Amino acid sequence: MKSLxxxxxxxxxxxxxxxxxxxxxxxxxxxxxxxxxxxxAGARDTLNAISEELAKRNVSHATVSQTGCIGMCRLEPIGEVLEPGKEKVTYVKVDREKAVRIVNEHIINNKPVVEYTIGAVEK
Amino acid sequence: MKELSLHVLDIAQNSITADATLVEIEIVEDTKKDILTITVKDNGKGMSEDFLKKVRDPFTTTRTTRPVGMGISLFESAAKSTGGQLLISSALGVGTTVTAEFVHSHIDRQPIGNMADTFLTIINTKPEIDYVYTHKFNGAEFTVDTREIKNVLMEVDITTPDVLVWLKENIEQSLNDIMGGKQ
Structure with a gap:
């Protein structure tokens, strides 16, 4: 045990x-x-990757939270980005690497990663 | 599920959904008796006798979107495939205890996996309630209790990144210590 x-x-x-x-x-x-x-499907890693990347980049304008089943189990892990005044973006099959890219490109640079979105994957 | 820690995460989420304010996770490894037990105990709203009878059925769930709930049945099948079993006791207004028993050395026993990540994830699910994680390995043991941590932190949130990093390192190091470097 480390010290208190x-x-x-x-x-x-x-x-x-x-x-x-x-x-x-x-x-x-x-x-x-x-x-x-x-x-x-690996959502624990996805969630942790997002939190770690947000902390690493000192992002203060975004928070990550958890929800239940979104309803498309075959596309899990699913991550949704909700920004006030904008349409919701749904990312599917989000692994650690994709999570890091989403934080950097979408959250920090404001450019959604189109190829990981449900619209691109489900064509 | 690829590791037992993911089952623990899933079952602990049930406790949170059941309005628990304290969730206690205990993992006991005894390699001499060749037993591994995992217990998730909560003080949530509990289940009625009727619900308890059918809770292992994958077509039993409290979710309203779809009539399927796999969590308990997956955990049970993981235990049974090693020659173990799943025990559930519950009482309305008191809480629920789920215990999975495994044969430690069985070839089909999934690895315990990353318990530090599981513990951090359930804290993040609902930081305002408390969690205790105890791990025993052949007589050596360690416990982490969020009530103690919150006492030190006071107004600082337990989900602060630096706190979570400390907690993760703490769990990993303690697990390593009780297993004598055999993790």
Whole structure:
């Protein structure tokens, strides 16, 4: 077990940075399907890859959360990007690599990765 | 499901859906007795006797979108394929305990997999409730309890990236310690 003193140091460091992250509420929401179908298809890795990439790139205008079964189990892991005032973008069969690209191109550079969207895959 | 930790994630999500405020996960490995047990215990709303009788059936579910629910049946088949079994006890208003027993050395026993990722993922599912993860390996054990962590963090959110990284390293290192580097 690592020491709780270390955790306390993290707490103190975080408190100073806390106010900066508050603007996440009106930002982009990324939602990953985490029902049995999603989990079996690898959604845990997808979700973790997205969180890690958001943290690594210091993205404060997007948050990632989980939902249940989106209804297209054969296309899991599915990730939806919801941005206020824009149409929802649904990405399918999102593995770790695709997740990283989606964060960088869509969330950071505002250019959806068209080839990973449900429209492109389900043609 | 490729690893047991994914079943744990799936079953723990059931606990969260059942409005639990405390979810306790315990994994016990005893290589001398050749047993592996995984228990997910919650204090959620529990199941009625009628529902409990049919809960192993994949065509039983509480979801409203479609009449199929595979979680429990997949976990049961993973246990049974090693010569083990799945036990479920539940009472309305008290909670549910799901225990899967495996033959540790059986060729068809799935690897435990990444429990650190599973634990982090369930914390992220609903950070406001509490989780305990205990892992025992031939008498050595470690426990991580989000109530203790939150006591230290106070107003800082447990889902803060730096906290999650600390937690992940903590779990990985502790697992390695109790297994004497045999993980």
């Amino acid at each position: 003193a270390e955790l306390e140091a993290i707490r103190n460091k975080t408190i100073n940075a806390m106010n900066i992250r508050k603007d996440g509420e009106n930002g982009i929401r990324i939602v990953v399907g985490m029902a049995t179908c999603g989990i079996a």
